[in-house]
Amino acid sequence: MYSRKSSAGNIRFNNSYGNLGTIASLTFSQKQALNLSWRLLKPQASACFRKIFLELEIASPKVKQIFYKAALVDAFNKDDDNSATLEVHIKLTTKFFDELLATLDDENEFVAKIRGIGSAHAILAKGSNFSSDIWERLGEIAMERVCSHEVVTKTREASRAWRTLIAILIDELRGGFEGELRQHRKSSSTDQIEMGKVEDEEELHSKLQQLRMDYNQTLPYT
Ligand code: HEM
Incomplete structure (x- = not known):
């Protein structure tokens, strides 16, 4: 077991994922293996990601509630751009992997x-x-599902590369999530001191989103 400092600045102990490398540590043939196996996986990606998200809903009831709320918002909005249901997430995640694998040679962009x-x-932290x-x-679920897929288990290079990719993915998703939460808490406390300060557009946007989530919380579940 060893630890590494994530870009969020937290020390993470690498005991659950095994060999947690970096994108820069992937060899040329591992990157090739990732791209090739993704090409083969892609036609089955919807089925694979659906299983992953459904399993996540079972493992974490909060996830089920969040997607349920998103479906309710959709029913009112009819706005595809702001849709975030489980079904939409299957498509979003496929698109996300397409984009991610295209940036394997640029670690900064990859992580960003x-x-x-x-x-x-x-x-989604506060209201949901x-x-x-x-x-x-x-x-955990993605590691199990993706790394046991026959396309990935076919070669040692692909297996290792996917384990590294998923480990970095989760580390950075978590880092981005926690970083934004810290930022938000910091600016919320500053807001209290500097009442009336003009907020920037991004802050305003996220407050409006928060309002939307809070509003949805008041809707009945059944
Ligand atoms: C690899 C995993 C995931 C990917 C790639 C992903 C992708 C996205 C993207 C691209 C957005 C739109 C963000 C924006 O432009 O503002 C989004 C929003 C959202 N996601 Fe995910 N997501 C993931 C995991 C999850 C999970 C596990 C949940 C459920 C608990 C979730 C629930 C939501 C919800 C409810 C929104 C809407 C937030 C809002 O109101 O603005 N996502 N997701």
Whole structure:
């Protein structure tokens, strides 16, 4: 077991994922193996990601509630761009892997993409109780499902590369999520001191999103 400092600055002990490398540590043939196996996996990606998200819903009832709320918002909105249901997430995750695997040679961009997704979910922490353990459960389930897929187990290179990729993915999703939460808490306490301060557009946007989630919490579940 060893530890590494994630870009969020936290020391993470590497006891659950085995060999947690970095993208830069992937060999040329491991990157090739990732791209090739993703090409073969992609036609089955929807089925695979559906199983992963459904398993996550079972492992964490909070996830089921969050997706349920998202479906309710959809029923009112009819706005595809803001849709975040489980079914939409299957498509989002497929697109995300497409984009991610295209940036294997640029570690900064690779990490920024993942952290961006992690931080976009921080808004769900307050009204919907999204917490870091959801990312951990997602990592465990994805590791099991993806790494036991025949396309991945076919070669040692692919197996190792996917384990590394998923470990980094979860580490950075969590890092982005927690970083944004810290930022939000910091600016919320500053807000209390500096009442009336003009907020920047991003802050305003996330407050509006929060309002939307809080509003949805008042809707009956059944
Ligand atoms: C690899 C995993 C995931 C990916 C790639 C992903 C991707 C995304 C993306 C791209 C967005 C839109 C963000 C924006 O532009 O503001 C989003 C939002 C959202 N995601 Fe995920 N997500 C993941 C995991 C999850 C999980 C596990 C949950 C459920 C608990 C979840 C629930 C939501 C919800 C409810 C929103 C809407 C947030 C809002 O109101 O703005 N996501 N996700």
